[in-house]
Amino acid sequence: xxxILVAVLLISGLSTHLSSADAYERHCVECHKELPTxxxxxxxxxxxxxxxxxxxxxxxxxxxKYPIKEISVMSDLFTDNYGIKKxxxxxxxxxxxxLERYWERFKVLDKLK
Amino acid sequence: MLVSKNRATNSLLKSEKKSLFxxxxxxxxxxxxxxxxxxxxxxxxxxxxxxxxxxxxxxKYAYIQTKRLKVLHHFFDERIDYPRDxxxxxxxxxxxxxxxxxxxxxxxxxxxxxxxxxxxxxxxxKTLDEFYLGTKYLIxxxxxxGAWRGEIWKNIIGYGSIAFLFFMLFGLYLAKxxxxxxxxxxxxxxxxxxDTTHELNTPLSAILANxxxxxxxxxxxxxxxxxxxINIAAKTVSVLYKDLTYLTLEQEKTNHDExxxxxxxxxxxxxxxxxxxxxxxxxxKLDLEESTITIDRRKFTxxxxxxxSNAIKYNKRHGTVGIELKQGMLxxxxxxxxxxxxxxxxxFDRYIRFNNAEGGFGVGLSIVxxxxxxxxxxxxxxxxxxxGTRMVLRW
Numbered sequence: 001x002x003x004i005l006v007a008v009l010l011i012s013g014l015s016t017h018l019s020s021a022d023a024y025e026r027h028c029v030e031c032h033k034e035l036p037t038x039x040x041x042x043x044x045x046x047x048x049x050x051x052x053x054x055x056x057x058x059x060x061x062x063x064x065k066y067p068i069k070e071i072s073v074m075s076d077l078f079t080d081n082y083g084i085k086k087x088x089x090x091x092x093x094x095x096x097x098x099l100e101r102y103w104e105r106f107k108v109l110d111k112l113k
Numbered sequence: 114m115l116v117s118k119n120r121a122t123n124s125l126l127k128s129e130k131k132s133l134f135x136x137x138x139x140x141x142x143x144x145x146x147x148x149x150x151x152x153x154x155x156x157x158x159x160x161x162x163x164x165x166x167x168x169x170x171x172x173k174y175a176y177i178q179t180k181r182l183k184v185l186h187h188f189f190d191e192r193i194d195y196p197r198d199x200x201x202x203x204x205x206x207x208x209x210x211x212x213x214x215x216x217x218x219x220x221x222x223x224x225x226x227x228x229x230x231x232x233x234x235x236x237x238x239k240t241l242d243e244f245y246l247g248t249k250y251l252i253x254x255x256x257x258x259g260a261w262r263g264e265i266w267k268n269i270i271g272y273g274s275i276a277f278l279f280f281m282l283f284g285l286y287l288a289k290x291x292x293x294x295x296x297x298x299x300x301x302x303x304x305x306x307x308d309t310t311h312e313l314n315t316p317l318s319a320i321l322a323n324x325x326x327x328x329x330x331x332x333x334x335x336x337x338x339x340x341x342x343i344n345i346a347a348k349t350v351s352v353l354y355k356d357l358t359y360l361t362l363e364q365e366k367t368n369h370d371e372x373x374x375x376x377x378x379x380x381x382x383x384x385x386x387x388x389x390x391x392x393x394x395x396x397x398k399l400d401l402e403e404s405t406i407t408i409d410r411r412k413f414t415x416x417x418x419x420x421x422s423n424a425i426k427y428n429k430r431h432g433t434v435g436i437e438l439k440q441g442m443l444x445x446x447x448x449x450x451x452x453x454x455x456x457x458x459x460x461f462d463r464y465i466r467f468n469n470a471e472g473g474f475g476v477g478l479s480i481v482x483x484x485x486x487x488x489x490x491x492x493x494x495x496x497x498x499x500x501g502t503r504m505v506l507r508w
Binding site: 040044047048049050051052053054055056106108109111112113 | 186187189190193194195207208209211213214243244245246247248249
């Protein structure tokens with residue numbers, strides 16, 4: 001009985017991980033490929049404006065849901081050229097998962113030497 | 114007639130000592146409290162002064178480090194080496210107080226303070242307006258040698274001691290002022306006693322000599338009783354006179370110590386006071402062993418006279434007076450009114466009297482105590498109100 005339970009838990013854990021990875025890869029990386037500014041640089045802009053993890057995530061989430069030029073962290077030159085993104089169609093859960101992945105991928109913490 | 118302060122006046126009474134002790138305790142406590150408070154303010158102001166000196170330098174370091182963080186932010190993550198400086202150590206924290214990176218020796222950070230001292234370091238907390246690398250708080254740390262502390266302590270101890278000494282001298286002056294009215298009244302009483310006793314000697318001697326010379330055999334019984342009463346009264350006044358003379362004139366005289374047969378002296382004095390004891394129908398119990406002491410006869414007589422006369426004076430009618438003499442110890446006891454427990458510590462104070470029914474100035478036992486102390490003897494008072502008193506003299 002026990003090995004089966006462990007297997008089920010492993011599979012469900014792996015699938016959750018894969019799905020959050022998917023959310024980020026499919027909905028974020030795909031679109032940003034075409035932009036001249038990397039996700040890394042955009043992350044640093046968010047970090048510069050919002051500071052801590054919670055703030056960055058909250059700021060990003062708000063912008064994804066209600067994208068307007070006034071609250072964009074990007075320069076005017078950037079927004080004039082590439083415009084403002086469309087309002088997200090992702091659910092809150094999907095946004096949170098994608099943001100979690102984004103944060104983990106580019107955070108400064110533990111990277112400095 | 115002017116009288117200079119004598120030894121008796123100069124020595125403090127127990128009640129005076131108690132008042133003085135209370136005043137000085139309170140005064141010392143207040144002085145110590147004030148000096149401690151002032152020292153604390155001084156320490157804090159000096160610490161602030163030192164920190165304001167350090168602030169300028171640390172702010173400059175923070176500015177330099179901020180510039181470096183800005184560069185690192187723009188080149189992250191091609192460059193990941195945190196900027197280091199030999200003059201200071203630093204750390205960066207985000208707005209949730211989560212450590213991003215730290216080189217600090219002392220990680221005990223107080224985010225709400227701008228500059229502070231930890232055990233061995235000084236920290237400056239700089240809040241950034243732009244969060245380079247997510248940094249909200251930049252901490253700059255330098256070592257604190259503690260040299261400034263040594264200087265402050267030296268000043269506190271030095272000036273504190275001078276201030277304490279000054280206030281103590283001032284306190285003593287205040288205490289003297291505080292006790293002056295008490296002393297003045299004692300001095301006035303001394304002066305009065307000295308002036309009056311001088312005039313008592315001649316009439317008193319005449320009365321006592323004439324009583325002794327009177328032929329009682331030819332007297333009728335009624336006159337004998339009257340003469341007895343005169344004798345008692347004269348002897349009571351005589352004891353008082355001798356005490357007062359001793360107190361005001363004789364105690365300054367040089368001692369003529371000699372070996373005294375105490376049994377003989379006690380017997381003589383008991384005989385002298387027998388007429389007083391008879392008047393109160395007292396039973397006298399003498400248990401006298403052979404004993405000697407080297408002392409000034411005049412002074413030892415004052416001790417014995419006062420103890421015996423008190424035992425008679427404060428006794429009940431048909432009571433008992435006991436005198437026990439052993440080697441190194443003389444006990445005089447009575448079955449009189451006794452003293453309550455609170456009064457016993459003050460029994461040897463001058464002008465202190467616990468019973469106004471009997472005459473006197475309250476000087477007898479203070480004389481006893483002075484003589485006892487002078488000859489390094491001891492005297493104990495055991496007394497119970499309503500049951501009697503036991504005076505135990507040891508040498």
